[in-house]
Amino acid sequence: MVRDAGGRRLARTAGSVYALPNQGVFMIIVPFNEITEDMYIDYIAEWEKADDKIIPSSSARKGASFAKLLENWENDRTEKAYEMDLVPSTLYFMIDETKRIIGSIHFRHELNAHLLKGGGHIGYGIRPSERRKGMASLMLGMFLEMLRKEGKYKRVLITCDESNKGSAATIERNGGKMENVVRINGVPRRRYWIDL
Numbered sequence: 001m002v003r004d005a006g007g008r009r010l011a012r013t014a015g016s017v018y019a020l021p022n023q024g025v026f027m028i029i030v031p032f033n034e035i036t037e038d039m040y041i042d043y044i045a046e047w048e049k050a051d052d053k054i055i056p057s058s059s060a061r062k063g064a065s066f067a068k069l070l071e072n073w074e075n076d077r078t079e080k081a082y083e084m085d086l087v088p089s090t091l092y093f094m095i096d097e098t099k100r101i102i103g104s105i106h107f108r109h110e111l112n113a114h115l116l117k118g119g120g121h122i123g124y125g126i127r128p129s130e131r132r133k134g135m136a137s138l139m140l141g142m143f144l145e146m147l148r149k150e151g152k153y154k155r156v157l158i159t160c161d162e163s164n165k166g167s168a169a170t171i172e173r174n175g176g177k178m179e180n181v182v183r184i185n186g187v188p189r190r191r192y193w194i195d196l
């Protein structure tokens, strides 16, 4: 069951598309290789203009061309990730019916010691102009539904800084149960598990 930030049940239309009843909002989550350069630039330029720390960091362009980013994101989801002391991961984007990217979500396929302590399985962010509209709650809910259907994971770890009220509420709205608070570089971080 997927609910929006107001607790309303979302009608499933097709695939990963969900509708917000009465609002006419339709969203889909797609992997990185299903977006175009124009869609990506429109999205990332807004974060850069806002001078916001880009989260998930893998969605940032860091001076790379779109072709190079696609190559990096492709490598990230393979065993090549281990060569960089990372675990395989996949970057997804949530897009609306006009193909505008609203947010992105980064899924780490497994946990290493570092992710178990503070990083978690999932990182996400919503473009600045679309915040406080229930979009993070919707995106995380849709993504958890995808994982549930896949059936490979029993539970996922999601973390956020103690001060990040929006992220904590997003996780809690989606069933997150806090295990503890740890300090990462001196900053308190909440660790939540979500059963699938």
Ligand SMILES: CC(C)(COP(=O)(O)OP(=O)(O)OC[C@H]1O[C@@H](n2cnc3c(N)ncnc32)[C@H](O)[C@@H]1OP(=O)(O)O)[C@@H](O)C(=O)NCCC(=O)NCCS
Pocket: 005, 055, 123, 124, 125, 126, 127, 130, 131, 132, 133, 134, 135, 136, 137, 138, 159, 160, 161, 164, 165, 166, 167, 169, 170, 173
């Ligand atoms: C954190 C973030 C993802 C929240 O996205 P969002 O789409 O604005 O969140 P939602 O609209 O779904 O709101 C979810 C809940 O958080 C609350 N919330 C959102 N932003 C908030 C804020 N700045 N302060 C307090 N509460 C906030 C909402 O009221 C809602 O709470 P409710 O369910 O009790 O009503 C977004 O602010 C963002 O992208 N921030 C930068 C990147 C980031 O911090 N990512 C998370 C890293 S752990």
